Amino acid sequence: MACQRTKNLHSLVFAFFLAVSPLSVADLKSDQARLEAIQLLSEKDNQAALKQLKEFYSELPPNSEYQLRLDVLRELSAAYFDAGDIAESDKINLEILNLARARQDKETVAVMQIDDAFKLRDAGKYEPAIAKLNEVAASLKGSTRADNLLRLESAYAMIYRAFSKFEQALSHQLEALRLTDQLTQRKTLAKIRRLDALASLYLLMQNPEQTLLVANEALVLASQVDSPKIIAGLRMNQAMALCDLKRYPECLVAYERSLNAAQEANLPKLEALILSNIADLHLRTLSFTRAEMVARQALKKAELIQDLPSIYNAKANVGFALGGQGKIAQAMEFLNPVLDRARDLGDKADLEAVVGEIGRMYEHAKMYKEALQYTREQQKIANELFRADRSKTVAALQEQFDADQRKKQIELLARENQIKDADIKNSRLQQIITLLGAVLTIMGGIFIYMLYRKVKQTNERLEEVNQQLEYHSVRDPLTGLHNRRSFLDLMKVRSENVEHDRREDDGESPDCLMIMDIDHFKHINDSWGHSAGDAVLVEVAKRLRSAVRDSDMTLRWGGEEFLIYAPKTKPEMLMPLVDRVMKSIGSTPVIVGNNAIPVTISAGYISLPFSGVPEEACNWEKAMQLADMALYMGKVNGRNRAYGLLRLLAPYEQALPELERDFSDAIRQGLVEVAIIQGPATSQ
Structure with a gap:
């Protein structure tokens, strides 16, 4: 983006060149007009603009105006970047920095250091990236250059966004949008670009509805300018939002419009990205042949500009498209280089995602040995990521929890206000009763009776509302089962009474925790629709209630996960309970309309206290974690089965850390006795 000049700088530059330069005022105006024409061209055809910029810069005399040379270099850097030539763009940026230092232009030097912050981000x-931006902000303190301040705010937003600090990113993005009103040139283009960035941020924040609103607002503004480059970016954000909303036909239309605009603007890097996104859309909709065709187009385009991230992204899409067609060997020819690159870069998040997809590809092809191999590798990588990111994840969850709590507090305050309003109405009714009784005893008595009935009905309604509120606060709205909150409250009470209960039963009847997950639930949603998925959840809840004792607690843990808490369960009753639950779910299919949907579950179960281990060493939360690991073992070993931890075969000081570190290995070492209960055979 070209740098805007202030009036004072403009006057100083003119005075200087009128005194010492052979250039005339007419020459300067002609050069500025030429640059503005190229800027407009860059919005329509980047390659043509790049060619003209290179010619323009080569024709600039050594004594050309500093600001003009600076503006030409900035436009040249942006054009190289849009063309996918990052190395040449970086080279031009270094030239800008050296030029600004030679002219002692401290503000431009500060702005160019934003690139250092982006390198730290990458x-x-x-923290060093934000610290670098803070240094730039200190250098720009007191600046009146709206364009430089806008660059700084945009950089803050991009770096906070990269590290999932969405609240801060949104604040800086909105400030950048506000600064566009202070620009003196190309104000509309700048505002559209900020709206485009804001739409992209909302998309990352998993708010596709808001993304569409902002993108549509920007598209209305874009009708005022002739910029296929802008249209391409806006249509791509629009398409990704529609894809998240599963409006796939509209998404494909938006992607095609974005691709047409990128081709019109001659932006090969953006073309490769859009083609990869279209291929990913076809993969989502299981159109593997189309996905392969489009992914190969993306690969060809990426190889043409030698953009490595785009090349490997396209190779991954080609591989998964081939895998979807059952061409596993050909698929791995494309996927192995992707795996090697992710390992070389140390990008464990990408590696975990690709390995997981390959595992699912092998599973879909019924090559279970290879699927298990990749699933185990994915689990290993996921465990490493979990340990590395544990503190960050806990902080994010705490922040989300606090936000949820604030929302609940607001809702409770609103309900309290409703109750207070009702109390005020009751008070007024009682005053009316007293007044009427004093005026006419007989008539007052009649009115008092009538009003008393009304007050009673109001109080009964209030009592009913309060009971409903209490019910819904501890129940899942879909299944009617207890929810996670009610279980956490119960565990809090249990923890307070654990010493008393231990002395009372002496460990002869421990509690039982059984966590379950519906097998292939995503397949149910994809094949029969989300309404059928909801019907399956309701029926599973009904069967679980019928399979357990009245004293047992059955709850929906979240999504397709359920939990049974069976207090005071004798050891000899534990495995029959689990077997009864497995059969109640999997013995008969769930009937939804005219469809018979086979449903099975995988489960993990454990006693509490576990194997005589003090609850200070293995409390309910750790027991839940072990049961969840057992559930995962059921998943990776074929599903439709329950893994149970019966007892430790080694001192808990030795066995528990091994179980937490590598569950499968602890079983192989004989540190724990495990029981496996197979679910009923189904046609699935």
């Missing part, structure tokens, strides 16, 4: 160094 290296995963969040």
Whole structure:
């Protein structure tokens, strides 16, 4: 983007060149008009603009105006970047920095250091990147250059966004949008670009509805300018939002419009990205042949500009498209280089995602040995990521929890206000009763009776509302089962009474925790629709209630996960309970309309206290974690089965850490006795 000049700088530059330069005022105006024409061209055809910029810069005399040379270099850097030539763009940026230092232009030097912050971001160094931006902000303190301040705010937003600090990113993005009103040139284009960035941020924040609103607002503004480059970016954000909303036909239309605009603007890097996104859309909709065709187009385009991230992204899409067609060997020819690159870069998040997809590809092809191999590798990588990101994840969850709590507090306050309003109405009714009784005893008595009935009905309604509120606060709205909150409250009470209960039963009747997950639930949603998925959840809940004792607690843990808490369950009754639950779910299919949907579950179960281990060493939360690991073992070993931890075969000081570190290995070492209960055979 070209740098805007202030009036004072404009006057100083003119005075200087009128005194010492052979250039005339007419020459300067002609050069500025030429640059503005190229800027407009860059919005329509980047390659043509790049060619003209290179010619323009080569024709600039050594004594050309500093600001003009600076503006030409900035436009040249942006054009190289849009063309996918990052190395040449970086080279031009270095030339800008050296030019600004030679002219002692401290503000431009500060702005160019924003590139250093982006390099720190790309290296995963969040705090140093923000510290670098803070240095730039200190250098720009008191600046009146709206364009430079806008660059700084946009950089803050991009770096906070890269590290999932969405609240801060949104604040800086909105400030950048506000600064566009202070620009003196190309104000509308700048505003559209900020709206485009804001739409992209909302998309990352998993708010596709807001993304569409902002993108549509920007598209209305874009009708005022002739910029296929802008249209391409806006249509791509629009398409990704529609894809998240599963409006796939509209999404494909938006992607095609974005691709047409990128081709019109001659932006090969953006073309490769859009083609990869279209291929991914076809993969989502299981159109593997189309996905392969489009992914190969993306690969060809990416190889043409030698953009490595785009090349490997396209190779991954080609591989998964081939895998979807059952061409596993050909698929791995494309996927193995992707795996090698992710390992070389140390990008465990991408590696975990690709390995997981390959595992699912092998599973879909019924090559279970290879699927298990990749699933185990994915689990290993996921465990490493979990340990590395544990503190960050906990902080994010705490922040989300606090936000949820604030929302609940607001809702409770609103309900309290409703109750207070009702109390005020009751008070007024009682005053009316007293007044009427004093005026006419007989008539007052009649009115008092009538009003008393009304007050009673109001109080009964209030009592009913309060009971409903209490019910819904501890129940899942879909299944009617207890929810996670009610279980956490119960565990809190249990923890307070654990010493008393231990002395009372002496461990002869421990509690039982059984966590379950519906097998292939995503397949149910994809094949029969989300309404059928909801019907399956309701029926599973009904069968679980019928399979357990009245004293047992059955709850929906979240999504397709359920939990049974069976207090005071004798050891000899534990495995029959689990077997009864497995059969109640899997013995008969769930009937939804005219469809018979086979449903099975995988489960993990454990006693509490576990194997005589003090609850200070293995409390309910750790027991849940072990049961969840057992559930995962059921998943990776074929589903439709329950893994149970019966007892430790080694001192708990030795066995528990091994179980937490590598569950499968602890079983192989004989540190724990495990029981496996197979579910009923189904046609699935």
